[in-house]
Amino acid sequence: MASAVEDRADNRQSPLSxxxxxxFAGDSGDGMQLTGGQFTLSSALAGNDFATFPDFPAEIRxxxxxxxxxxxxxxxxxxxxxxxxxxAPDVLVAMNPAALKTNVPSLKQGGLIIADEGEFNxxxxxxxxxxxxxxxxxxxxxxxxxxxxxxxxxVEAVKQFGLGTKDALRCKNMWTLGLALWMFDRDRQxxxxxxxxxxxxxxxxxxxxxxALNAGHAYGETAExxxxxxxHHVDPAPAAPGLYxxxxxxxxxxxxxxxxxxxxxxxxxxxxxxxxxxxAILHHLSRLKxxxxxxxxxxxxxxxxxxxxxxxxxxxxxxxxxxxxxIALKGEAMGLAIMTELPLVIVNSQxxxxxxxxxxxxxxxxxYQAVYGRNGDAPLPVIAARSPGDAFDCAIExxxxxxxxxxxxxxxxxxxxxxxxxxxxxxxxTTYEAFSxxxxxEVPEGGFKPYGRDENLKRPWVKPGxxxxxxxxxxxxxxxxxxxxxxxxxxxxxxTDIRKDKIDGIKVPDQVVxxxxxxxxxxxxxxxxxxxxxxxxxxxxxxxGADVSHIHIRHIWPLPANLGELLKSYDKVIVPEMxxxxxxxxxxxxxxxxxxxxxxVSGQPFTIAEIEAAIEEALA
Amino acid sequence: MNEMTTIARTTTLKDWETDQxxxxxxxxxxxxxxxxxxxxxxxxxxxPENTVFISGIGCSSRFxxxxxxxGFHTIHGRAPAFATGLKLANPGLDIWIVTGDGDGLSxxxxxxxxxxxRNLDCQIMLFNNExxxxxxxxxxxxxxxxxxxxxxxxxxxxxxxxxxxxxxxAGARFVARGFDVSKKLPEVLKAAHAHKGAAFIEIxxxxxxxxxxxxxxxxxxxxxxxxxxxxxxxxxxLFAKGTKGIALDSVxxxxxxxxxxxxxxxxxxxxxxxxxxxxxxxxxVEMRFGEFPMALGVLYDDxxxxxxxxxxxxxxxxxxxxxxxxxxxxxxxxxxxxTESGPEL
Numbered sequence: 001m002a003s004a005v006e007d008r009a010d011n012r013q014s015p016l017s018x019x020x021x022x023x024f025a026g027d028s029g030d031g032m033q034l035t036g037g038q039f040t041l042s043s044a045l046a047g048n049d050f051a052t053f054p055d056f057p058a059e060i061r062x063x064x065x066x067x068x069x070x071x072x073x074x075x076x077x078x079x080x081x082x083x084x085x086x087x088a089p090d091v092l093v094a095m096n097p098a099a100l101k102t103n104v105p106s107l108k109q110g111g112l113i114i115a116d117e118g119e120f121n122x123x124x125x126x127x128x129x130x131x132x133x134x135x136x137x138x139x140x141x142x143x144x145x146x147x148x149x150x151x152x153x154x155v156e157a158v159k160q161f162g163l164g165t166k167d168a169l170r171c172k173n174m175w176t177l178g179l180a181l182w183m184f185d186r187d188r189q190x191x192x193x194x195x196x197x198x199x200x201x202x203x204x205x206x207x208x209x210x211x212a213l214n215a216g217h218a219y220g221e222t223a224e225x226x227x228x229x230x231x232h233h234v235d236p237a238p239a240a241p242g243l244y245x246x247x248x249x250x251x252x253x254x255x256x257x258x259x260x261x262x263x264x265x266x267x268x269x270x271x272x273x274x275x276x277x278x279x280a281i282l283h284h285l286s287r288l289k290x291x292x293x294x295x296x297x298x299x300x301x302x303x304x305x306x307x308x309x310x311x312x313x314x315x316x317x318x319x320x321x322x323x324x325x326x327i328a329l330k331g332e333a334m335g336l337a338i339m340t341e342l343p344l345v346i347v348n349s350q351x352x353x354x355x356x357x358x359x360x361x362x363x364x365x366x367x368y369q370a371v372y373g374r375n376g377d378a379p380l381p382v383i384a385a386r387s388p389g390d391a392f393d394c395a396i397e398x399x400x401x402x403x404x405x406x407x408x409x410x411x412x413x414x415x416x417x418x419x420x421x422x423x424x425x426x427x428x429x430t431t432y433e434a435f436s437x438x439x440x441x442e443v444p445e446g447g448f449k450p451y452g453r454d455e456n457l458k459r460p461w462v463k464p465g466x467x468x469x470x471x472x473x474x475x476x477x478x479x480x481x482x483x484x485x486x487x488x489x490x491x492x493x494x495x496t497d498i499r500k501d502k503i504d505g506i507k508v509p510d511q512v513v514x515x516x517x518x519x520x521x522x523x524x525x526x527x528x529x530x531x532x533x534x535x536x537x538x539x540x541x542x543x544x545g546a547d548v549s550h551i552h553i554r555h556i557w558p559l560p561a562n563l564g565e566l567l568k569s570y571d572k573v574i575v576p577e578m579x580x581x582x583x584x585x586x587x588x589x590x591x592x593x594x595x596x597x598x599x600x601v602s603g604q605p606f607t608i609a610e611i612e613a614a615i616e617e618a619l620a
Numbered sequence: 621m622n623e624m625t626t627i628a629r630t631t632t633l634k635d636w637e638t639d640q641x642x643x644x645x646x647x648x649x650x651x652x653x654x655x656x657x658x659x660x661x662x663x664x665x666x667x668p669e670n671t672v673f674i675s676g677i678g679c680s681s682r683f684x685x686x687x688x689x690x691g692f693h694t695i696h697g698r699a700p701a702f703a704t705g706l707k708l709a710n711p712g713l714d715i716w717i718v719t720g721d722g723d724g725l726s727x728x729x730x731x732x733x734x735x736x737x738r739n740l741d742c743q744i745m746l747f748n749n750e751x752x753x754x755x756x757x758x759x760x761x762x763x764x765x766x767x768x769x770x771x772x773x774x775x776x777x778x779x780x781x782x783x784x785x786x787x788x789x790a791g792a793r794f795v796a797r798g799f800d801v802s803k804k805l806p807e808v809l810k811a812a813h814a815h816k817g818a819a820f821i822e823i824x825x826x827x828x829x830x831x832x833x834x835x836x837x838x839x840x841x842x843x844x845x846x847x848x849x850x851x852x853x854x855x856x857x858l859f860a861k862g863t864k865g866i867a868l869d870s871v872x873x874x875x876x877x878x879x880x881x882x883x884x885x886x887x888x889x890x891x892x893x894x895x896x897x898x899x900x901x902x903x904x905v906e907m908r909f910g911e912f913p914m915a916l917g918v919l920y921d922d923x924x925x926x927x928x929x930x931x932x933x934x935x936x937x938x939x940x941x942x943x944x945x946x947x948x949x950x951x952x953x954x955x956x957x958x959t960e961s962g963p964e965l
Contacts, residue, residue: 041954044954044956044963045956045963045964046963047958047962047963236962236963239958239963240958241957241958241959241960242957242958243951243955243956243957244955244956244957244958244963245950245951245952245953245954245955245956246953246954247953251953255946255949255950258946258949259946262946267709269705269708269709271705288949289934289935289938289939290938290939290942290943290944291944291946291949292944294708294709294931294935296704296705296708296931298701298704298734299701299730299731299733299734300730302698302701302731303698303700303701303704303730303731303734304701306694306695306698306701306702306705306731307701307702307704307705307708308705309694309702309705310674310692310701310702310703310704310705310706310707310709311705311706311708311709312705313692313702313705313706313709314705314706314709314710314713315709315710316705316709318705332695333695333698335695336694336695340692426950426951426955427950428947429946429947429950463710464669464670464672464690464706464710464713465669465670465690465710465712465713466669467667467669468669469669470668470669470688470689470690471690471691472638472684472685472687472690472691472692472693473691473692473693474684474685474691474692474693474694475677475693475694475695476693484640485640485685
């Protein structure tokens with residue numbers, strides 16, 4: 001097994017290990033996401049810190065056994081802080097030849113392969129484009145190999161329940177989970193409880209799944225002495241006492257939006273259109289009607305944002321969400337929200353682009369689109385979440401800015417954050433400061449000016465239905481104060497300046513240094529979901545004595561006021577991004593700093609090692 | 621119109637006029653429609669502050685600036701989507717959508733269809749002038765074949781859409797027709813407002829600059845009796861001073877014009893207009909002018925539950941007995957507690 005995990009020598013359990021990366025890979029019908037999800041819960045209950053990375057195909061039911069139909073779930077768990085889903089797996093569970101072929105190249109040298117040899121028949125080998133059976137031809141020699149006929153073992157374990165072969169084989173993932181639970185010395189009971197709950201309507205099926213789980217676990221116990229299979233124990237990570245839960249980014253966004261609306265004391269209207277990987281936010285919110293949430297599945301992306309703007313006009317908090325292609329369609333409406341100065345939150349769960357690109361893979365390539373991607377001088381604030389838990393707080397922040405400045409706000413996450421789960425210390429909502437919205441309800445002193453402004457340059461929010469404040473708004477240039485149509489040159493200059501000044505003047509917290517010091521040889525500047533690998537890489541390099549610091553930017557636009565000076569206090573600045581250098585360009589433009597790009601656009605997150613290599617190169 | 625629209629108010633035409641300078645071309649049919657609407661509003665008896673005019677882009681879409689109500693001049697073709705969000709946020713508002721043949725049937729055809737299909741409670745006034753006016757005269761989706769325009773110098777070749785047929789096909793529960801200078805337009809507007817649900821009104825409108833008098837063949841006062849069929853619920857479909865009527869050819873199953881002798885429309889087989897008869901409505905919207913008179917007035921009116929009412933009903937039902945306890949919600953799902961001795965479920 002991996003260097004981080006020491007094998008047990010003579011005792012039942014191995015000594016403390018730092019972190020382990022396990023990757024479950026199988027056909028998209030094999031239930032790998034479910035297996036991974038339940039193993040994640042078990043990691044949480046074992047007190048480990050963890051991060052996960054679900055990696056699944058764009059096709060719903062890809063043809064069985066094919067390379068493009070492989071679905072995988074990676075989890076990194078350990079006894080100290082875990083920020084990423086891990087670089088190279090220590091353990092790969094491969095449920096068929098295609099899963100082995102697509103995943104084994106990333107397995108750590110000397111890592112363990114657990115393969116279901118029952119699936120390595122001629123037909124599946126051919127589908128995976130193997131000329132010879134890799135389990136037999138020695139091509140896997142640099143790893144440890146454990147071949148088990150999981151299919152057959154599962155069918156035998158559930159024989160007494162009289163299931164058909166097809167249903168019996170569907171218990172394979174529970175057999176595999178049982179084995180994994182044994183390998184990492186985990187308690188089976190919570191999983192048994194979960195299975196009984198899940199299949200409450202079919203006790204026979206529940207019993208079969210429990211039997212498969214137990215059989216996998218028992219297999220580990222009895223087969224322990226032979227071969228490479230050993231049991232390992234990963235100690236709990238130190239965590240502050242309190243209530244924890246697993247949280248995905250989509251859940252974080254949905255809950256954060258609800259919390260934001262409540263802090264603003266507004267009903268929420270969410271207009272959405274199905275798109276991967278953003279749909280999960282719509283799904284979560286559509287079940288929360290008791291929180292004064294109305295969800296609307298519109299006829300298209302344009303109608304989704306326009307309905308949200310219509311609701312904001314009516315006095316609700318309008319929210320829309322999509323991914324890159326849908327955000328592109330919403331661009332014109334964003335301009336209208338900027339022109340009419342109505343609050344709106346736009347969530348972009350970024351995915352690989354351009355065009356349809358890689359719908360289920362992650363990327364950070366919509367930063368230009370967020371900051372610049374509209375016709376005209378059309379500035380709007382942009383916030384980026386770093387993790388599922390951070391997405392909760394970013395969503396609240398987005399709502400706050402939207403209502404306090406009467407502006408659309410773009411909130412960026414990505415496919416990795418949306419799908420990944422992490423342990424989250426449930427926050428105490430009473431610690432969040434409310435920012436109740438006040439609507440204008442009567443003519444103020446000096447008369448009503450629909451485009452009059454407060455000290456934040458915010459215009460008043462008036463709900464239709466309010467007597468005495470009747471007015472018209474629209475996308476044609478507005479006259480200062482009155483909001484009437486006005487085409488005059490000086491007025492357009494003044495209004496353009498006001499729109500810019502309003503956004504530039506948004507108060508965002510000063511930039512802090514996440515790790516390291518203000519000033520020094522090298523700053524690694526990141527944003528969004530690259531937080532994890534950058535943080536770990538900087539931590540490791542600092543432990544080796546390198547003069548390197550980590551700066552993570554949450555407020556992409558406007559940027560923190562002190563950021564320019566901070567960046568100039570380092571000899572060198574590198575910017576790792578899952579794009580071809582978008583934040584890098586913004587930083588160079590804004591501060592004339594010689595920021596150097598570190599780029600990866602493979603649809604996969606950075607590994608820690610890749611960032612470490614970039615740091616070494618920059619410091620060389 | 622919505623049952624929740626309870627704020628009634630006595631107003632005059634003046635109360636519905638803004639101080640904004642109207643910027644349509646002199647002689648534009650839009651002026652007559654604006655006056656008709658401003659004249660209708662006091663008769664409806666709603667309050668200006670409870671009324672919202674929402675438009676897209678085009679000549680007709682300037683309409684909200686001239687109504688002393690709340691108004692939202694949005695983006696091209698999307699007015700129905702803004703209206704949907706607004707109505708869901710506040711079902712008590714009385715919403716009027718103003719659109720045109722390009723705005724509502726070309727760039728925004730999708731939204732028009734879905735608003736009608738969902739049956740959002742609002743009035744949709746589609747000003748049909750069979751041309752793009754604001755962009756200086758290109759042919760539109762309702763232009764007749766052969767329309768010569770800057771973008772079709774050799775004449776358009778594509779067949780036009782029929783707004784009323786489109787609306788009915790999309791599932792409309794109210795379809796009416798009128799034209800800009802018609803004295804009967806306010807009655808049509810009132811009927812549309814009285815209908816609870818999406819009320820679609822096609823208003824033929826004369827674009828004096830780019831498509832002048834294109835509806836003159838039926839809209840001209842002279843000979844109007846012979847060329848206009850004004851439909852009245854419960855009344856026989858008669859025109860030409862009662863000397864002609866519309867009957868059903870029961871062999872070939874289509875409508876036909878029949879002569880009525882001495883007012884005996886019954887023996888001529890003239891159909892009595894039933895606004896709830898969907899089959900006849902389908903035939904009325906398809907009646908080709910020339911062979912037939914232009915069918916005007918309320919062609920179809922048969923309400924059913926509205927979208928926003930159903931959404932609110934469902935939201936309420938789904939919330940019943942549930943407490944909005946966000947702190948509790950955060951604690952749901954896969955949770956565990958970390959204590960001094962470690963984690964536990």
